[in-house]
Amino acid sequence: MTAKSGRESEYFQGYSGILCDDLRFEMLGDGLVIHLEQQPNNIRYKHSYSEHHFFKRAQQSNQALLKACNNKQRSIKTVLDLTGGWGMDSFILACHGQTVTCIEQNTLVHKISAYSLHCARAIKHSAMAANRVEMIHADSVDYLRKHAKSGVYDCIYLDPMFPDHKSSAKPAKGLQILQKLTHNHDIQTCFELALAKASKRVVVKSPAKSVALFEDKPDLVYREKTIRFEVFLIASHENY
Numbered sequence: 231m232t233a234k235s236g237r238e239s240e241y242f243q244g245y246s247g248i249l250c251d252d253l254r255f256e257m258l259g260d261g262l263v264i265h266l267e268q269q270p271n272n273i274r275y276k277h278s279y280s281e282h283h284f285f286k287r288a289q290q291s292n293q294a295l296l297k298a299c300n301n302k303q304r305s306i307k308t309v310l311d312l313t314g315g316w317g318m319d320s321f322i323l324a325c326h327g328q329t330v331t332c333i334e335q336n337t338l339v340h341k342i343s344a345y346s347l348h349c350a351r352a353i354k355h356s357a358m359a360a361n362r363v364e365m366i367h368a369d370s371v372d373y374l375r376k377h378a379k380s381g382v383y384d385c386i387y388l389d390p391m392f393p394d395h396k397s398s399a400k401p402a403k404g405l406q407i408l409q410k411l412t413h414n415h416d417i418q419t420c421f422e423l424a425l426a427k428a429s430k431r432v433v434v435k436s437p438a439k440s441v442a443l444f445e446d447k448p449d450l451v452y453r454e455k456t457i458r459f460e461v462f463l464i465a466s467h468e469n470y
């Protein structure tokens with residue numbers, strides 16, 4: 231583990247480079263590297279919002295995520311991400327000007343994302359987007375019930391974990407590690423509360439071919455090769 235001083239070390243005090251079982255980590259100046267030691271192949275996953283490839287991809291303006299979470303008038307300013315995970319989707323939305331509150335229930339996943347965000351705030355090219363994201367360690371059902379006043383968030387976003395499709399290739403490294411560390415918690419309630427609390431829309435991300443998670447029919451669907459975004463409009467007068 232790279233020695234860190236001051237605030238950096240506070241994030242992982244007591245972990246000594248080991249997250250749990252077969253997961254190790256190294257802290258870097260712009261994020262972390264996580265090693266999952268497993269048979270037959272170990273996984274090395276770098277988590278950083280400032281890292282060149284991810285940051286460049288985050289800037290692309292034609293992503294379905296951006297179309298799903300905003301409208302043509304660009305009047306959707308605030309997003310509540312109920313399934314924060316590695317915070318990648320939250321950070322991408324922030325790169326395009328939205329203010330995002332990112333909730334994650336799993337302590338380790340939250341710590342890793344919060345540490346990378348802390349690093350990104352200190353790096354010139356990523357600071358502006360990073361400052362638009364707030365990360366909160368909480369269960370989203372609790373958060374929605376206790377802290378999310380109706381109408382405060384224009385868009386509420388959900389990206390639940392899905393089981394691997396039998397015929398699909400292995401998921402990306404970051405997702406493989408998330409699958410090991412965490413799970414969905416009360417996603418149906420999250421969705422119902424989201425519909426009650428969002429002022430403009432609720433967006434649900436799913437694998438392109440998966441069955442719909444909820445009974446409600448979406449008003450809009452945006453697709454990419456492997457994923458789709460279902461949009462549930464709240465305000466009937468809202469322009470897409």
Ligand SMILES: C[S@@+](CC[C@H](N)C(=O)[O-])C[C@H]1O[C@@H](n2cnc3c(N)ncnc32)[C@H](O)[C@@H]1O
Pocket residue numbers: 312313314315316317318319320333334335336339368369370371389390391392408412413414415416417420
């Ligand atoms: C597929 S991942 C999200 C990935 C994320 N969109 C990203 O860009 O990195 C789903 C995450 O939702 C979290 N989660 C599931 N149920 C939750 C709940 N009730 N409250 C907070 N987080 C939850 C899981 O712990 C997991 O980290």
